[in-house]
Amino acid sequence: MTATHPRTDRRISPIFLALVAVLGVSAWGVWSGFATNTGFAVFLFVVSGWIVSLCLHEYAHARTALHGGDLSIGAKGYLTLNPLKYTHALLSIVLPVLFVIMGGIGLPGGAVFIERDRVRGRLRHSLISAAGPLVNAFLALALTAPFWLGAMDDAPVAFRCALAFLAMLQVTAALLNFLPVPGLDGYGVLEPWLSYRIRRQVEPFAPFGLLAVFACLWIPEVNAVFWTGIDAVLEALGVSWWETAYGLEYFRFWEGEPPTGLIPR
Template sequence: MSFGRSPGRVAGLPREAFRPSPIFLGILALFGVSGWMTWTGFGNVRIDVFLFVVAGWVVSLCLHEYAHALVAYKGGDHDVAHRGYLTLDPVKYTHPLLSFVLPVVFLMMGGIGLPGGAVWVNHSVIRSRAVDSLISFAGPATNLVFAVALVLPFTLGLDGGNSAFWAALAFLAFLQLTASILNFLPVPGIDGGNLLFPWLSPQWQRGFNHVAPYGMLLLIALLFFSPVINGWFFDVVYSLGDVIGLPSYLVSDGYQLFRFWS
């Protein structure tokens, strides 16, 4: 795959199409400031943790959608730049309700990193089926990389000092794990299903498209209303957390701090 010259822009596209938006930079600043507030114990620490986790979660959602768009752009769909997807601006995405509002609501309700809606991609111009699958893979892979990065201080033994900060960081890492695992499930309508779609026969693709609008709803229903599936899912998440060195007791502490209203 040819990525072109740095910064990889197509002729005629303004630099603004590739610059981080002020909205994203503002959210990133809130993430940093609320992290400092949590570390220093400024004000109400539970409010600090809530702001830190929500801001960090929205940053990860922006990066998730950006990863989809960047791979699509490199793979042949240059319209993603015209649509503003490469600016990390949450307002520009096709489904802000699915991508940001609903995930934050479910985060507050159940402590689950719900997958968001992907950016709109013109799959007919993508160079190959492998690249088409890679577009879907890139989003949840970004969540997984973010989770590993957040867990790194724990694996290096740097988690000394303010316990509230480390609990908040552990909970945020846990949310990244839930998002990556959910997104990789081979369910029509989310990234795991979309990853398989290019390799299906036309008949299976037609059936996939019929089910896709309901895939997310089915996933939510199973997680929230089936204790067995909910238990299996969290067993997998905690097992993966153990593998990468995420302290489960800090995840629980972080979740309790996050729910400042309870």
């Protein structure tokens, strides 16, 4: 029998590499204008970039859990960045992508199964939960860096708007994930510090936490406050509301691309 190399469970998956390749090619297509359908190129760019960020989000949870004491993480394939290895592929990949298509919002999803009993120390448990949304926050900073550094002034409008829209998804994912609501990472950060009695009382509501958040977002007043906050964060990072709005218009290529003459410059 051939021995398995100890690092085999940490090799980057070809599926993830293919996603990165699609991201790079579509980004070049949008930037260069080579794509015959700019909107479709933006769609591929945003979707591939969003899935890559989801993979990195879950990898951060898994990697932090590994260093926290859960040595079973590697055998589950979570360190390969393969989205098909996630415990709930529907919640982790399919639904987030559908929500981007339907509503242009970064949906947080649950994916990796961590054996928490292997992890010792409340701080480690909190760090495991915080690792995912911190990746989204870092990606938001990285994607907006060209804006707040003034490097996007001469960039093609379509690329600028596509990048702004992808950055907006990272901001919404980070903020939603950090909400202290059962079932979300924000509550996972807080949970280790709560009493056993409170945790037992809250536990039955965890499967419905995300649904409750999105039900609240359907309330016009709450929705307005949420998007005002998102716009304020992006504005502070150098991204204007019209760039994200037109990014969504380009993304929905099946509805027709936005008239270039109406885009502020």
